[in-house]
Amino acid sequence: MTENNQSALFERFELDGSMSLSVNSNRKLKNIIVKMFVLADLDESYTSRSLVPMVLRRGTTRLPDMQALRRYRESLYGCTLGSSTIKVGEWQAAVFSLDIVNEAFLPGAESLFEKGLELLRELIFDPLVEDGAFSADYVAREKDLLATNIRSHIDNKDEYAVLRCTEEMCAGEPYRRHEMGSLDEIDGIEPGALMDFYRDWSSSSPLALYVCGDVDPEQVREMAAAAFSFERSEPKSLSALPAAVEVGQVREVREQFEVNQAKLVLGFRHGICPGDDAYEALLLLNTILGGFSHSKLFQNVREKASLAYSARSWVERTKGLLYMSCGIATENYEQALEISLAQLDAISEGEISDGEFDASLKTILNQNRMLEDNFPALVASDFIWRLHGGELDLAGLRERLERVSRDEIAAAAATIRHDTTYFLHS
Amino acid sequence: MTLPELEKLSNLTLKEEVYRATLPSGLEVSFCPKPGFQKRYACYSTRFGSIDNEFTGSGGESLRVPDGIAHFLEHTLFETPKGNASDLFALNGASNNASTSFTQTTYLFAASDRFWDNLGLLIDFVENPCFQDDKVEKERGIIEQEIKGYDDSPGWVNYRGLLGNLFSEHPVRIDIAGTVETIAEIDTATLQSCYDRFYHPSNMHLFVVGDLDRQELFEFVAERSRAGETLEGELERKYPAESAEVFKAEGEVEMDVAATKFILGFKETGIPLAGEELVRRELLSDLGLDLLFGSSSDLFRELYEKQLVHDGLWSGYDTLGGVAYAMVGGDTSSPDEFPGRLLDGIESRLGEALSRDNFERKKRQFIGDFVRRFSSLEFIAHGFTTYLFRDFDLFSLIDLINGLEREMLEEHLHSLLDPDRHSIFKIIPRSN
The missing domain is CATH 3.30.830.10 (Metalloenzyme, LuxS/M16 peptidase-like)
Structure with missing residues (x-):
């Protein structure tokens, strides 16, 4: 790729205070989408780090409670303001987002984006402070809510089964930690200590700001520099990418619940990341295996054996994992397990039909092109690529995908190791 | 051709x-x-x-x-x-x-x-x-x-x-x-x-x-596309007569959940099948429910501060086949006290929820939400189809929002949230 790439998706700027700014200027959006990532290691403070954005959304110095915040958002034509916590490999990021109408489509509205950006700044960097700490009431309520949210994992059996499979597979590794935190840690968090934690986190974590919409990048740079210009400490360096883990005998875990449908989740390790030689082969492998309805898992578990409504696979690309899952009747465990594992074996032995290969390549190229219109996904994908030292380059990715051979896919499949079988059943 | x-x-x-x-x-x-x-x-x-x-x-x-x-x-x-x-x-x-x-x-x-x-x-x-x-x-x-x-x-x-x-x-x-x-x-x-x-x-x-x-x-x-055969007679759909009264006032099921989930619902019958009047009714309902139960409302603030509701309340309104229902739901750890408070709140907080300031701000939000959604091809395709099936053109929604009056909303909400036509259903944590 040349230095001055005309088709680059984002215009990049480095702002003071170790903040990067990436702007995608386009004529497609009627709104402006803004995301701020605050990045850290997924270390033992993970519960506090997940609680902070929840406390922040309760109120700022100027808009001290949820009602005031919401009313102000309504007056800005209902802009949305969100905060969440995600896990990217063994890193944890708080994601703050703003979605606001572009005032070009609202006769009479003025400086909407500027006000929105200022609101985002307040949310992250200007929280309500009482006696030098977070509001004790807010912290108590959000601790309760976080505990309920963590306990509620069980409400969704599909997600719960994946979460449990991950905990078992990665026991002893930071990746076992859920991005929302741990129930055991919540009780001990105090408003004062949380404020100290917040001050350190907000002043020394690397920041990545993204803006997508019909905007002038230079103008966005000026506005972002004005909104986020304050003293920050030297950014903390993050831990390196997770090292490869040896796989021994397959772990088997079974848990019983009162359910109508059992969930089978299989966890695998591959260790292939964006930028690696085998990365594109891995993406194609997953497309052939279980990414779509033409894929082997859907065809064999659902269409041929009629065992499940959903049967799929997906790839975690920073820790280097692959999962397969299906919802089945409890008594079909052996059959579903055997059929699922056989699909990956088949790929590693090169059993990829012309139809499967062709459909998978076309599907993944199609998805790749359509990503250009899906800005939240584009931002998320670029963020991950940047963590791997590159940047999202859809055209380059397409070129590399088109060059992948069946042998390379089979070779990638042969490196994938089955680590854990998790079965939630009645 | x-x-x-x-x-x-x-x-x-x-x-x-x-x-x-x-x-x-x-x-x-x-x-x-x-x-x-x-x-x-x-x-x-x-x-x-x-x-x-x-x-x-x-x-x-x-x-x-x-x-x-x-x-x-x-x-x-x-x-x-x-x-x-x-x-x-x-x-x-x-x-x-x-x-x-x-x-x-x-x-x-x-x-x-x-x-x-x-x-x-x-x-x-x-x-x-x-x-x-x-x-x-x-x-x-x-x-x-x-x-x-x-x-x-x-x-x-x-x-x-x-x-x-x-x-x-x-x-x-x-x-x-x-x-x-x-x-x-x-x-x-x-x-x-x-x-x-x-x-x-x-x-x-x-x-x-x-x-x-x-x-x-x-x-x-x-x-x-095909020519289509000639059919005999018009397509007529038959829906059984539905009483204006609710069938059952309460119900619950035990499941593996962390906190009690509840939905409070209100029933309407005799609703038109299509046309602007139907779409206006839907808009007024959505706007009214958001004003009463959304996180900018005083009722929500009160329920939240008294720790009766965990996080947010959600609400929705749907019309189909001559009937309609409004819903408000959430998670609570006080399942016995909560529904009563919510019903009382509707009665006592309706007036202030519909104040001119609140109403105008909420309209502004609805207009902004509508414009933002036009960034999505899926919204355009599905929105147009759904409204076309109701003999209404999606573009006109913005004028309809602009034309809403507070008085219309007040009248509509009093009839929609009739305490005699409500029911509650809960999912409670398994007792073992």
Whole structure:
């Protein structure tokens, strides 16, 4: 790729205070989408780090409670303001987002984006402070809510089964930690200590700001520099990418619940990341295996054996994992397990039909092109690529995908190791 | 070939246009140009959903079909003589899907290239059914697992429970997918009779959005889509008489949940099936429910501060087949105290919730939300189709929002949130 790439998706700027700014200027959006990532290691403070954005959304110095915040958002034509916590490999990021109408489509509205950006700044960097700490009431309520949210994992059996499979597979590794935190840690968090934690986190974590919409990048740079210009400490360096883990005998875990449908989740390790030689082969492998309805898992578990409504696979690309899952009747465990594992074996032995290969390549190229219109996904994908030292380059990715051979896919499949079988059943 | 004249709809605020035409077969086709987008999106929809289980067949006869058949038909239509339609889309690289609601079935695809191959495929598989006994059997097993998956979803069980409480006769109380027992009665003959009536071009709509040439599109569809046979008599849907009273005031189910989930619902009957009046009623309901229960309301603030509600309250309003319901739901750790407080709050807080300031700010939010959604091709396609099925044009929604008056809202909410027509359904944590 040349230095001055005309088709680059984002215009990049480095702002003071170790903040990067990436702007995608386009004529497609009627709104402006803004995301701020605050990045850290997924270390033992993970519960506090997940609680902070929840406390922040309760109120700022100027808009001290949820009602005031919401009313102000309504007056800005209902802009949305969100905060969440995600896990990217063994890193944890708080994601703050703003979605606001572009005032070009609202006769009479003025400086909407500027006000929105200022609101985002307040949310992250200007929280309500009482006696030098977070509001004790807010912290108590959000601790309760976080505990309920963590306990509620069980409400969704599909997600719960994946979460449990991950905990078992990665026991002893930071990746076992859920991005929302741990129930055991919540009780001990105090408003004062949380404020100290917040001050350190907000002043020394690397920041990545993204803006997508019909905007002038230079103008966005000026506005972002004005909104986020304050003293920050030297950014903390993050831990390196997770090292490869040896796989021994397959772990088997079974848990019983009162359910109508059992969930089978299989966890695998591959260790292939964006930028690696085998990365594109891995993406194609997953497309052939279980990414779509033409894929082997859907065809064999659902269409041929009629065992499940959903049967799929997906790839975690920073820790280097692959999962397969299906919802089945409890008594079909052996059959579903055997059929699922056989699909990956088949790929590693090169059993990829012309139809499967062709459909998978076309599907993944199609998805790749359509990503250009899906800005939240584009931002998320670029963020991950940047963590791997590159940047999202859809055209380059397409070129590399088109060059992948069946042998390379089979070779990638042969490196994938089955680590854990998790079965939630009645 | 001669094409029917295209009607152009436009909205100057949104800077959007839609072209539409009715083909000689009766099929309505609409197109929204979106220059610059990679994605091209098409959805082919019929006015046939889970509540349409009693109707006049294509020969004029009266029919009662098994519950869940619209959804079952959606699944089986994918089986074509050339293979499964999803596999055929995959060979073109397109992603595709289908869905069935109470009133509508929709087949869709999204593609960046090979658009015409994909559009031809969409039209062909929806218009040429091939119901076979063995495929119907295979699909029955898959749908059984789909239904069992829903049965483990607390949110879905809560919603279904509430509708079963509110309505005693109307088919809205039946699960969209039916039950394991009712889908056992479905065979190729019942599927065909539903198809003949509801998949007639005059009952369908094709919406296309993306960077395409409109002349080429309308010509392609006119050429590719079928003529449609002559049917005897008008399609008449029959819905049983539904009392204005709620069927049951309360209900609950135990499941593996961390906190009690509840939905408070209100019932309405005698609602128009289509037209501006219906759409205004929906808007007023959504606006009113958000004003009363949204996180900017005083009622929510009070409930939150008293720790009666965990996080947010959600609300919604739906109209279908002559009935309607409003819902407000959330999670609580005080399941006994909470519903009473909520009902009292409606009574005592309604006036202040509808203050002029609150009303104007909320209207502003609705306008902003509406404009923002036009960034999404999916919203444009589905929004237009849904409103077209209600004889309303989506672009006009912005004028309708602007024209809403506080007095209308007050009157509407007093009638909608009638304490004598409410029911509550809860999902409570398992006691063991």
